[in-house]
Amino acid sequence: MNKAFIPSEWEEKLYSFWEQKGYFKAQINKDKQPFSIILPPPNANAPLHLGHAMYVYEDIMIRYNKLLGKEVLWLPGADHAGFETQFVFEKNLQKQGKSRFDYDRETLFTMIWDFVMENRPIMESQLKRLGFALDWEKKKFTMDDDIVKIVYETFKKLHDEGLVYRDTKLVNFCTHDGTSFSDLEIIYREETAPLYYMKYGPFELATVRPETKFGDTAVAVHPDDRRYKKWIGKEIEVTGLIETFKIRVIADEAVDPKFGTGVVKVTPAHDFNDYEMAKRHNIPLKQVIGFDGRLNELTGPYKGLKVLAAREKVVEDLKQKGLITKIDESYTHSVPTCYKCGRVIEPLPKEQWFVKVRPLADQAIKLVEKGEINIYPRRFKRGLIDWLKKFHDWNISRQIVWGIRIPAWRCSKCNEWTVTSGEKPTNCLKCQSKELVQDEDTFDTWFSSSQWSYATLLTQDHHSQLSNLNSQFYTYFYPTAVMETGYEILPWWVARMIMMGYFATNKVPFKNVFLHGMVRDKQGRKMSKSKGNVVNPMEVLDKYGADALRAALIFQTTEGGDITFSEDKAVGMRNFANKIWNVGRFLYLNRNGKMKEENGKSKKKLSDLHKEFFQLKKKSIKNMDSYNFSLAFDTLFEFLWHRFADFYIEELKEEVRSGNIKVLEGLEEVYLQVLLMLHPFMPFVTEAVWKEFHGEEKSILDMRIEF
Ligand SMILES: [Zn+2]
Numbered sequence: 001m002n003k004a005f006i007p008s009e010w011e012e013k014l015y016s017f018w019e020q021k022g023y024f025k026a027q028i029n030k031d032k033q034p035f036s037i038i039l040p041p042p043n044a045n046a047p048l049h050l051g052h053a054m055y056v057y058e059d060i061m062i063r064y065n066k067l068l069g070k071e072v073l074w075l076p077g078a079d080h081a082g083f084e085t086q087f088v089f090e091k092n093l094q095k096q097g098k099s100r101f102d103y104d105r106e107t108l109f110t111m112i113w114d115f116v117m118e119n120r121p122i123m124e125s126q127l128k129r130l131g132f133a134l135d136w137e138k139k140k141f142t143m144d145d146d147i148v149k150i151v152y153e154t155f156k157k158l159h160d161e162g163l164v165y166r167d168t169k170l171v172n173f174c175t176h177d178g179t180s181f182s183d184l185e186i187i188y189r190e191e192t193a194p195l196y197y198m199k200y201g202p203f204e205l206a207t208v209r210p211e212t213k214f215g216d217t218a219v220a221v222h223p224d225d226r227r228y229k230k231w232i233g234k235e236i237e238v239t240g241l242i243e244t245f246k247i248r249v250i251a252d253e254a255v256d257p258k259f260g261t262g263v264v265k266v267t268p269a270h271d272f273n274d275y276e277m278a279k280r281h282n283i284p285l286k287q288v289i290g291f292d293g294r295l296n297e298l299t300g301p302y303k304g305l306k307v308l309a310a311r312e313k314v315v316e317d318l319k320q321k322g323l324i325t326k327i328d329e330s331y332t333h334s335v336p337t338c339y340k341c342g343r344v345i346e347p348l349p350k351e352q353w354f355v356k357v358r359p360l361a362d363q364a365i366k367l368v369e370k371g372e373i374n375i376y377p378r379r380f381k382r383g384l385i386d387w388l389k390k391f392h393d394w395n396i397s398r399q400i401v402w403g404i405r406i407p408a409w410r411c412s413k414c415n416e417w418t419v420t421s422g423e424k425p426t427n428c429l430k431c432q433s434k435e436l437v438q439d440e441d442t443f444d445t446w447f448s449s450s451q452w453s454y455a456t457l458l459t460q461d462h463h464s465q466l467s468n469l470n471s472q473f474y475t476y477f478y479p480t481a482v483m484e485t486g487y488e489i490l491p492w493w494v495a496r497m498i499m500m501g502y503f504a505t506n507k508v509p510f511k512n513v514f515l516h517g518m519v520r521d522k523q524g525r526k527m528s529k530s531k532g533n534v535v536n537p538m539e540v541l542d543k544y545g546a547d548a549l550r551a552a553l554i555f556q557t558t559e560g561g562d563i564t565f566s567e568d569k570a571v572g573m574r575n576f577a578n579k580i581w582n583v584g585r586f587l588y589l590n591r592n593g594k595m596k597e598e599n600g601k602s603k604k605k606l607s608d609l610h611k612e613f614f615q616l617k618k619k620s621i622k623n624m625d626s627y628n629f630s631l632a633f634d635t636l637f638e639f640l641w642h643r644f645a646d647f648y649i650e651e652l653k654e655e656v657r658s659g660n661i662k663v664l665e666g667l668e669e670v671y672l673q674v675l676l677m678l679h680p681f682m683p684f685v686t687e688a689v690w691k692e693f694h695g696e697e698k699s700i701l702d703m704r705i706e707f
């Protein structure tokens with residue numbers, strides 16, 4: 001045994017050994033209990049960040065369950081990450097003085113595909129460096145043909161059952177990125193903006209968006225507001241900037257009599273509240289802002305102006321006409337912004353595909369409440385249910401090229417849509433016309449990734465389909481044992497996977513959910529490029545080894561709580577890896593000692609040690625089984641370092657040195673069992689020592705934790 005454990009001399013070698021010997025390869029084995037986890041697919045296009053290293057929890061579960069004798073599967077994948085990736089790609093184009101508008105759809109798609117495929121191996125090799133026991137032969141990409149096929153089948157099934165519909169609704173639209181978003185992708189920002197009071201026929205009203213006045217189709221007051229009661233239901237005449245027009249006064253509970261003057265203009269095409277109000281009163285939509293973020297032909301001289309420029313000019317002109325009565329400069333309100341580019345989101349009416357969420361979400365709530373899916377740590381259960389309760393219909397259309405194109409064709413004759421599970425229909429389902437045009441849009445990435453649990457397993461057998469759920473591999477490993485991911489994507493992903501998984505397969509997609517926290521810097525701040533505090537996991541790994549990085553993320557953390565990461569922690573865990581090695585080396589070097597009788601003192605010490613270890617093992621297993629992994633690790637750390645090494649070895653080292661085989665064997669037995677318990681956390685050093693003790697071809701993964 002070498003003097004020290006040098007991670008770089010072992011890691012690659014050991015990982016190849018595990019892979020070549022098929023230790024990570026899952027098979028159908030009817031004699032064994034299956035245990036499966038699907039890795040949340042990292043973005044194929046980006047290197048891993050420290051947050052991804054948190055999937056170490058999954059590796060811990062996989063290796064632990066393997067040591068318990070189960071048939072384990074940890075299935076890797078890569079995400080095309082739709083809009084995220086296109087955004088990065090467009091930034092690169094920009095650097096070359098180009099934009100997405102310079103290419104046709106196919107060319108742009110192919111360019112992004114090549115870009116992603118070139119980068120994908122980086123992310124994959126990094127997962128290997130972390131030591132993750134992934135079954136690489138089964139890896140999947142979210143845009144693999146067979147996965148896409150399953151996504152299409154699910155979409156069609158939803159459509160057939162009336163859970164997907166086409167409708168024109170107000171959507172969150174980023175005019176910079178040229179796509180709509182679901183509610184979850186919007187970030188609300190507090191902003192101070194001028195509130196303009198203007199004359200509006202017989203009224204005075206307040207608005208932050210005077211430029212949308214061309215799209216007003218009503219004026220509203222609260223039904224109980226005495227000041228305006230006599231106007232309700234009447235038409236008023238308003239002097240506008242382009243012309244004088246007539247508009248109806250409606251009464252609606254949603255109007256806040258305390259806001260401004262208690263009168264509001266209703267602009268249903270550009271405001272979510274107004275849109276809802278308009279629906280209640282059957283008021284038409286009048287769109288005056290286009291998808292390019294500019295005012296359109298209905299605005300006369302303002303046509304072509306961008307929203308902010310139009311606002312300025314409209315205010316200027318209103319002032320000229322004496323129509324502005326007051327400006328409140330200190331008004332604060334919350335503004336929806338694009339989560340990616342930060343620009344203000346423009347609510348715009350658009351025809352899109354929507355998932356009718358309530359039936360799916362209500363079913364999901366039942367499953368969680370009944371305990372068919374358990375949530376760990378338990379405190380997240382409430383949050384999950386609250387999210388599910390809040391969900392409403394989900395816009396799944398995106399106006400980007402990098403995604404799975406929606407399998408729906410519109411008839412040029414009768415305008416009706418024909419939805420298929422991928423193949424181009426020969427004729428319109430309604431009027432039989434052959435003039436069909438496919439929807440230009442692609443699916444929201446979360447729509448396809450919500451199907452990941454069953455799609456990845458179904459596609460392991462060739463020719464599997466959603467309509468035929470008998471494939472062997474799927475049947476054996478589905479539902480998966482655990483879904484492990486960061487708590488921050490609970491609503492985006494976990495909630496939707498439950499909805500879609502149950503809808504498509506009539507089974508829960510996973511029996512347990514385990515959520516981990518976010519990795520923060522030493523001061524507890526979020527890591528971000530702008531703060532300059534981002535830690536590259538590969539650098540930590542190069543310096544201290546994979547075991548040290550892994551253990552640093554687990555040691556003394558509260559399950560599900562955020563983790564503060566510092567280099568000191570990695571140093572501490574590197575030292576622990578060395579401790580494991582050195583204890584082993586001490587025992588190893590004293591093997592082959594001469595036979596010598598035990599004495600009373602050592603006998604007593606050994607029996608104490610065995611008792612103490614037995615208790616520890618029981619406790620560790622209990623903690624592992626109840627998802628308290630950090631606690632399990634902390635106790636093992638404490639035991640090996642401070643009890644086994646500092647106390648028992650200290651007490652017994654003379655006996656060992658003088659060749660007392662009984663003592664040596666007693667110590668070795670406990671030590672090797674501790675290695676086994678530590679293996680899921682620190683796979684490299686434990687396997688390295690194991691091989692030193694038992695030979696090059698042996699693996700700790702052949703051992704079983706028995707109790
Ligand atoms: Zn944007």
Ligand SMILES: [Zn+2]
Nearest residue numbers: 411414428431
């Ligand atoms: Zn037709």
